[in-house]
Amino acid sequence: MIERGHRLPDILDYTLAQVRGFAAATARVDAARDARLLSLIAIGARGDSRHLDQTLDRLQDRAHLDPHR
Numbered sequence: 680m681i682e683r684g685h686r687l688p689d690i691l692d693y694t695l696a697q698v699r700g701f702a703a704a705t706a707r708v709d710a711a712r713d714a715r716l717l718s719l720i721a722i723g724a725r726g727d728s729r730h731l732d733q734t735l736d737r738l739q740d741r742a743h744l745d746p747h748r
Contacts, residue, residue: 680701683701719738
């Protein structure tokens with residue numbers, strides 16, 4: 680949870696329900712990230728170099744536009 684921006688002193692005051700809720704939310708975010716990564720791996724495994732270059736360019740453009748990534 681600290682990795683997601685929670686401070687340790689705050690975490691120590693959370694209820695069990697809050698900890699479970701935050702942990703579940705983290706698991707959902709991680710699962711979505713893993714699904715995107717798996718999709719990219721599949722594209723890379725079966726794609727031709729032109730499509731891979733296009734995908735990489737789009738991802739890099741998006742990374743530069745999104746200050747949270």
